[in-house]
Amino acid sequence: MPNIRKAVKSDFDFIAEAIIESEKSGSNIFPYGVLFDVSEMEFKDVLQQIFEEEIEGQPWGYNSWYILENDANETAAALCTWQEGSAGMSSDLLKTQSLGFVLGEKWHNNTDKLEVVSRVNIPRKNGTWQLEHLYTLENHRGNGYMNQLIEFASEGKSSEIQLMENNVAAKKLYEKCGFSLEIKQCEPQIERLQLLAGPCKIKMIKNG
Secondary structure (H helix, E strand, O other), X not given: OOEEEEOOHHHHHHHHHHHHHXXXXXXXXXXXXXXXXOOHHHHHHHHHHHHHHOOOOOOOOHHHXXXXXXXXXXXXXXXXXXXXXXXXXXXXXXXHHHHHHHHOHHHHOOHHHHHHHHHHOOOOOOOOEEEEEEEEOHHHOOOOHHHHHXXXXXXXXXXXXXXXXOOHHHHHHHHHOOOEEEEEEEOHHHHHHOXXXXXXXXXXXXXX
16 A cells, blocks of 8 residues: 655655646746746755745645655655645745745846736635645556545645646546636736746635
8 A cells, every 4th residue: 555654854856856847737847947047956956945944834845745655665746735824824925935035136036027927826715725746756657646645635624726727637637536626817928928837827626
């Protein structure tokens, strides 16, 4: 039987891969790279600095991550989950503050791009459990690991997932796990500037 456990510091490389690949949303566009003119390796260093801070309510911290290991004790999949508003402020604001602090000038020099991307931001509902950065290693796909992680993280909880609308495979998986579409937010300029994998973001919900 697969084993699901809390992440530890030795999982960082896999977690960083999960964040980077999930942000691409099935495309070749790495949003943080486009937004801040950083390579994936440079962004990994940014992530490591943020993770080391272990800020309460900040999704990018080990306490927010679950790792699934297969029967051979190989790391196969991961997801990030947290209860929105548990730290008294929005998780998106906490993430924004962390990124702004670590990136410094690269953040401040790209506020025009950030403003465009902000037009598809969808508010997260306080008290709900958020699921993000769901990721399975390519050679472990097809084994139902993500279904198991989603069920583990959302069982009996009011949960939300946000994703790009054109990530059809992910949307079908979440629907299979009991999530339904609540809201869609679009900004055509995002596609023209190739800032994200698509122009529309959606939020899917599952009642506990």
